[in-house]
Amino acid sequence: MDCRRATEPPMAQNHTLATKKDHPSQHQLGYSPRMSRIMSGIQPTGSLHIGNYLGALLNWVRLQEEYECYFSIVDLHALTARPEPQELRLAVRELAIGVLASGVDPERAVLFVQSQVPEHSELAWVFSCMTQMGDLNRMTQFKDKSQFQADNINAGLFTYPVLQAADILIYRADRVPVGEDQVQHLELAREIVRRFNGIYGQTFPEPIVVPAKAPRVMGLDGESKMSKSRGNEIGLFEEPEETMKKLRGAKTDPQRLRRNDPGRPEICNVFSYHGYFSDAATCEQIAADCRSASIGCVDCKQSLAGNLEKVKGPIRERAQELRANQGAIDEILNEGGNRARAVAKETMDLVRERVGL
RNA sequence: AGGCCAGUAGCUCAAUUGGCAGAGCACCUGAUUCCAAAUCAGGGGGUUGAGGGUUCAAGUCCUUCCUGGCCUGCCA
Missing domain, CATH: 3.40.50.620 (HUPs)
Known part of the structure; x- marks a missing residue:
């Protein structure tokens, strides 16, 4: 992260106030x-x-x-x-x-x-x-x-x-x-x-x-908005192991009882996270594989954890550098x-x- | 400033005349399950708002303070 002294914004001339000469x-x-x-x-x-x-x-x-x-x-x-x-x-x-x-x-x-x-x-x-x-x-x-x-x-x-x-x-x-x-x-x-x-x-x-x-x-419990006070959050600075641990306990489609049951990604909270962190092709693939029971929820969660880390990892590292300064x-x-x-x-x-x- | 009421586990509350601080929910662990949920089994959790006093013994009685609520008053 570049921490040089900030300069005046190029648009500083906008929004100037009227002087006494103005009407x-x-x-x-x-x-x-x-x-x-x-x-x-x-x-x-x-x-x-x-x-x-x-x-x-x-x-x-x-x-x-x-x-x-x-x-x-x-x-x-x-x-x-x-x-x-x-x-x-x-x-x-x-x-x-x-x-x-x-x-x-x-x-x-x-x-x-x-x-x-x-x-x-x-x-x-x-x-x-x-x-x-x-x-x-x-x-x-x-x-x-x-x-x-x-x-x-x-x-x-x-x-x-x-x-x-x-x-x-x-x-x-x-x-x-x-x-x-x-x-x-x-x-x-x-x-x-x-x-x-x-x-x-x-x-x-x-x-x-x-x-x-x-x-x-939504939070990991799939019931309310993600918030620290509800303890259903995935921390932005979390290590990947911690995140996977939390994901393992995250709520999924309650009707998908067995590995071979077809899932319903459209109502699955964990799948909704894929929408934020996985690319479109991956999302489609995961959805299809979930519906056909080609993959289980654990597979889905592991894939998510990986993609989540791709976003979270660099942020965590930059944050570490900033903290040191x-x-x-x-x-x-x-x-x-x-x-x-x-x-x-x-x-x-x-x-x-x-x-x- | 004065009067009244309340404060007990994370939450909602219980505890007989002053007599072992408890329940439900939540949480954690295990069984089960691809994971979660559900179910079953187990578990942790408390300076009873704080201090002092009475008593063999205080969540309970007395006292001071803190916090919150309701009411009355005073000043700007």
């Missing part, structure tokens, strides 16, 4: 006809698994090719679960390592830690005054999380979508890749923008929701933080002026 009412600030700016965040919770990789990291790697990207490790959001301080710090570092090892290029995209850019919090406060309780009350994720951590329903959890809106709009991002579960939050962000612009004049672009090509990766990680994050803050400050200066602070 804001005729000028949609932050809008760039040439290149869309993307903002996306990921929470530093637990350790990375292949669900995170397929759902978020891989997307980032693709997005940085086409867009001006701001990628953030959102530790302020993670705080809603009150992690141990040293664990939070470790999770942030490990996530940065995972992001870089997966192929996000810090020279191409701005990679930074949310809390290093205090403007996120500042804009979130302003936005919270633009947000109606009734709207927040409707957020299904808040209700879900409230059930999940019933002993810690804090206000941060409630205003989470407001901070999320600030995350995006502090960079005047016009596109946001989100999974199904985040669409509602994005709608709220757009609502906040409309309200703000309506009251104070055109200031923010209304971010467009880009449906993330993020598969909903903490200074470089810090430098990348600091540089990313500086670049992010420069943009965030511009936005915040304008917001202060607009709202009368």
Whole structure:
């Protein structure tokens, strides 16, 4: 992994703010006809698994090719679960390592830690005054999380979508890749923008929701989304032996009782993993052999383990190299933080002026 | 700030008058099975939120604190 100092992005001239000479009412600030700016965040919770990789990291790697990207490790959001301080710090570092090892290029995209850019919090406060309780009350994720951590329903959890809106709009991002579960939050962000612009004049672009090509990766139990808290995950940094051990216990077609029974790959969770890690020809072959009982589930799992390792192995090795060079990680994050803050400050200066602070 | 209620295994809860801390689910191991599931057999797991006190003996009674919930009040 190349850890040289990141340079200014070539597209830095886009999204410039209106100066005093400009006429804001005729000028949609932050809008760039040439290149869309993307903002996306990921929470530093637990350790990375292949669900995170397929759902978020891989997307980032693709997005940085086409867009001006701001990628953030959102530790302020993670705080809603009150992690141990040293664990939070470790999770942030490990996530940065995972992001870089997966192929996000810090020279191409701005990679930074949310809390290093205090403007996120500042804009979130302003936005919270633009947000109606009734709207927040409707957020299904808040209700879900409230059930999940019933002993810690804090206000941060409630205003989470407001901070999320600030995350995006502090960079005047016009596109946001989100999974199904985040669409509602994005709608709220757009609502906040409309309200703000309506009251104070055109200031923010209304971010467009880009449906993330993020598969909903099921856990090894085949019952729910892959997550560390459910203990049904395949770790991104896992050794192949560990992964095979977990795969051996993974749920398959419950109707395929004997080796000679024909299988149903279309309902088999393990087969669905092949779709992510094996090429099309292999997938077809495996499916056909499973249906005809030419291969057993163990064969299928071994094949998968091999293909999984082809993806996971190089990432694990790059991660090892990065871990050995903490200074470089810090430098990348600091540089990313500086670049992010420069943009965030511009936005915040304008917001202060607009709202009368 | 005050009042009331609650806290027991990963989860949901039980434990008689103060008398050996338990069950279900989950988890792990073995049998079986190509693997998993199902079934059967076995197993690990606890500072009973924390400290102090009363007692031969405290999950249980007293006390202080912590956490969470509900109610009343005060300030900005």
